[in-house]
Amino acid sequence: MTTTDYETAERLGRKRARLLPVFAIFFLTQQASYFSGPNVDSGRPVDHIRIAAWLVMSIVLLLVLATGGSWFRSREVRALMNDEVTQAHRTDAFRFAFFAAMIACIGLYVLGLFEPLGGRDVIHLVMSCGIGAALVRFGMLERRAYRDA
DSSP, X not given: OOHHHHHHHHHHHHHHHHHHHHHHHHHHHHHHHHHHSSOGGGOOHHHHHHHHHHHHHHHHHHHHHHHOSOTTSOHHHHHHHTOHHHHHHHHHHHHHHHHHHXXXXXXXXXXXXXXXXXXXXXXXXXXXXXXXXXXXXXXXXXXXXHHXX
């Protein structure tokens, strides 16, 4: 590993810490537009594209959370970016996401007592809450770590 690997990992880690909360805002805003739009079971092609976009974005964000991103960087830079502190932050973010998803499930269960809910909508809400919570938590922890360093 060279000094430039360290510098690159530091720069990319700071960038990731700044961008993850922004991605969370974009992701959750997309979910608000999804639920404020027309019924997704209408059969229109644009609705299928909207759902596919949500699935792709969800998968990419989960992969970024699980691996730390920077897939096109060298193995050394990725290893430096995923040090023990980052791994601890990632673990805490997933724990936080689990609780957010469970709270969403409880809320949807109570709502389901008064209003019928479709399975796709429930899955969409639970996944969105979990992914959004993980992004926000991981980004906040990483920003705090870089600020304190």
